[in-house]
Amino acid sequence: MPGTGSTEPSKDALILxxxxxxxxxxxxxxxxxxxFLSVLLTFFTALAFTWAFIPHLLHFALDKGxxxxxxxxxxxxxxxxxxxxxxxxxxxxxxxxxxWLLRPIIIQDVVIQVLAILLGGSWLVLVxxxxxxxxxxxxxxxxxxxxxxxxxxxxxxMIDFGSIPYLGIVPEGLNTPLSALxxxxxxxxxxxxxNLLDGVDGVVGGVAFVASMVLLVTAAQFPDxxxxxxxxxxxxxxxxxxxxxNFNPSHIIMGDAGSTLLGFTLAAVSLLGTVKAxxxxxxxxxxxxxxxxxxxxxxxVVGRLARGIRNPLAHPDxxxxxxxxxxxTESPRKTALTLWAVALVFGLAGMAAQGVEMAxxxxxxVLIAVLLVWVAYTRVRAHRRELSTEERA
Numbered sequence: 356m357p358g359t360g361s362t363e364p365s366k367d368a369l370i371l372x373x374x375x376x377x378x379x380x381x382x383x384x385x386x387x388x389x390x391f392l393s394v395l396l397t398f399f400t401a402l403a404f405t406w407a408f409i410p411h412l413l414h415f416a417l418d419k420g421x422x423x424x425x426x427x428x429x430x431x432x433x434x435x436x437x438x439x440x441x442x443x444x445x446x447x448x449x450x451x452x453x454x455w456l457l458r459p460i461i462i463q464d465v466v467i468q469v470l471a472i473l474l475g476g477s478w479l480v481l482v483x484x485x486x487x488x489x490x491x492x493x494x495x496x497x498x499x500x501x502x503x504x505x506x507x508x509x510x511x512x513m514i515d516f517g518s519i520p521y522l523g524i525v526p527e528g529l530n531t532p533l534s535a536l537x538x539x540x541x542x543x544x545x546x547x548x549x550n551l552l553d554g555v556d557g558v559v560g561g562v563a564f565v566a567s568m569v570l571l572v573t574a575a576q577f578p579d580x581x582x583x584x585x586x587x588x589x590x591x592x593x594x595x596x597x598x599x600x601n602f603n604p605s606h607i608i609m610g611d612a613g614s615t616l617l618g619f620t621l622a623a624v625s626l627l628g629t630v631k632a633x634x635x636x637x638x639x640x641x642x643x644x645x646x647x648x649x650x651x652x653x654x655x656v657v658g659r660l661a662r663g664i665r666n667p668l669a670h671p672d673x674x675x676x677x678x679x680x681x682x683x684t685e686s687p688r689k690t691a692l693t694l695w696a697v698a699l700v701f702g703l704a705g706m707a708a709q710g711v712e713m714a715x716x717x718x719x720x721v722l723i724a725v726l727l728v729w730v731a732y733t734r735v736r737a738h739r740r741e742l743s744t745e746e747r748a
Contacts, residue, residue: 397450405596440609468510468511484611552614553613561694562647564594565644568591644701676694
């Protein structure tokens with residue numbers, strides 16, 4: 356009727372409604388809420404800090420002799436700073452402090468677990484850095500990794516053996532020790548698996564970034580997983596910032612300090628009560644997301660045992676997946692890009708097994724690919740400028 360106000364929603368309102376529904380399907384319930392903004396701030400703080408901090412660390416590391424010397428197993432032809440793990444750790448911690456100040460993690464049940472993850476990661480960074488510079492025996496490293504795993508377990512971060520699908524009912528008296536054993540294997544095994552995958556510029560950083568982003572988006576689908584999302588945002592940002600300087604030709608490598616931190620943190624966050632579930636699909640998620648380092652370590656250990664090597668983790672060789680791919684591609688860059696793609700396929704398969712809808716799955720895949728290509732391009736472009744400057748000089 357004339358003079359009657361229209362109750363039909365406007366075109367702009369409809370577009371906004373569709374946009375909000377789409378963002379909600381991605382796990383972003385409130386795009387302008389403190390929760391989502393804190394995740395973005397955590398990610399970009401870690402990215403910017405690590406990106407900017409590494410150039411300063413480079414000169415300091417070389418002055419102090421914190422570098423890997425060239426040998427027959429390494430690709431570098433001159434001393435290469437191996438303190439990148441310190442930069443990743445620093446960016447990770449700084450971003451979490453910023454996030455905590457903005458939006459404290461108030462879920463009391465997981466605060467102690469988050470602190471346990473950070474403390475255990477700190478132990479591994481310290482021991483890994485000492486190993487990088489002075490060398491430690493495998494036994495010492497294993498003891499420290501076991502203590503870090505025990506720290507998680509006493510604070511409730513464990514795999515419930517009885518909830519693992521297809522294993523049947525386990526007597527109550529056996530469930531606790533079997534759960535502890537499986538948890539130890541998961542944490543220590545994955546810590547070493549990521550460490551062993553670190554052999555070609557950019558590989559581990561890219562694989563860890565893919566795993567962090569996949570776990571982050573999956574956790575974001577549920578409203579009670581804030582602590583896991585924040586931890587993964589910080590880890591993903593710090594790793595991406597490090598990749599800016601590590602994609603071939605790298606300026607710095609992460610060393611054991613960085614690779615063990617990444618492996619331990621990913622293993623630990625996947626055990627957070629806010630990430631895991633009892634459904635069989637959620638058991639597949641971390642296994643698929645981290646399938647590449649798991650498969651690499653498995654085939655290396657089995658191969659070395661078959662050759663009669665009693666301590667397979669103490670005898671380095673060139674049988675890793677990244678070595679085999681490098682032989683085929685004859686290019687560290689192509690090797691890194693290939694293994695990033697493999698890790699992304701496994702990660703998206705893990706999201707699908709978890710029941711994540713197609714929209715967030717596709718957006719995650721495109722976002723990860725774009726960010727990795729972007730950071731690789733910035734490194735290649737910077738290298739061209741460096742060569743141009745050297746030629747003019």
